[in-house]
Amino acid sequence: MNKQEIIEKINGFLVDEFEVDNDDIEPNANLKDTLGLDSLDYVDLVVSVESNFGVKLVEVDFVGIATFQNFYDLIETKLKAKTA
Amino acid sequence: MTKPILDKEAVENLLPQKFPFVMVDKMFSFDETSLVAGLKIKSENIFLENGVFLEAGLIEHMAQSVALHTGYVFFLKQEKAPIGYIGSIKQINIKKLPNINDEIQSSITIIQEFAGITLVDIVTTLNNEEIANGQMKTVLAK
Numbered sequence: 476m477n478k479q480e481i482i483e484k485i486n487g488f489l490v491d492e493f494e495v496d497n498d499d500i501e502p503n504a505n506l507k508d509t510l511g512l513d514s515l516d517y518v519d520l521v522v523s524v525e526s527n528f529g530v531k532l533v534e535v536d537f538v539g540i541a542t543f544q545n546f547y548d549l550i551e552t553k554l555k556a557k558t559a
Numbered sequence: 560m561t562k563p564i565l566d567k568e569a570v571e572n573l574l575p576q577k578f579p580f581v582m583v584d585k586m587f588s589f590d591e592t593s594l595v596a597g598l599k600i601k602s603e604n605i606f607l608e609n610g611v612f613l614e615a616g617l618i619e620h621m622a623q624s625v626a627l628h629t630g631y632v633f634f635l636k637q638e639k640a641p642i643g644y645i646g647s648i649k650q651i652n653i654k655k656l657p658n659i660n661d662e663i664q665s666s667i668t669i670i671q672e673f674a675g676i677t678l679v680d681i682v683t684t685l686n687n688e689e690i691a692n693g694q695m696k697t698v699l700a701k
Contacts, residue, residue: 514674515676518678532673
């Protein structure tokens with residue numbers, strides 16, 4: 476799966492799960508604010524990532540994740556680690 | 560019916576709730592990600608109205624079944640269990656309400672745990688008939 480495919484897959488489940496408009500998802504937009512995430516919502520994000528990519532996120536993974544681009548990079552890194 | 564592995568007294572020691580607010584009185588099975596708990600609906604139950612166990616009681620029973628899992632995990636670690644709260648109810652479907660003297664069982668399955676928040680799937684049965692199901696997020700106090 477290349478980076479663009481990862482991004483499209485992520486955006487797809489974010490639109491479905493968090494009812495955000497696809498046009499509001501931009502690489503430099505703030506992930507938390509755009510999705511309206513509260514502390515309870517992160518578990519849904521973790522479930523979505525695990526079901527879509529088969530990788531499990533833990534708390535420390537979210538340190539430094541501010542934008543969608545950060546999040547895409549995180550998932551790409553996790554996927555590379557999984558297949559390494 | 561399967562014999563419980565924990566009875567009323569043992570269950571009450573693992574839950575923060577006290578009489579008359581305890582809505583679980585048996586534990587039938589336990590593993591790392593699941594548990595089956597039970598409740599006999601007695602005449603003194605505070606959620607009874609005209610002999611029918613109300614929706615609020617059913618939801619509280621479901622939530623306390625999740626709390627029992629947490630309590631038992633900490634018991635096995637020989638640590639004091641933290642207080643837990645219902646963070647949110649993602650969805651609950653109630654198909655039928657039990658009556659006085661009925662014995663209900665709830666099977667909980669932990670879907671995900673993240674940052675002290677647990678997403679749990681719950682199915683409640685009465686005489687092997689599913690009467691409710693849902694998902695909850697529970698939060699442990701820090």
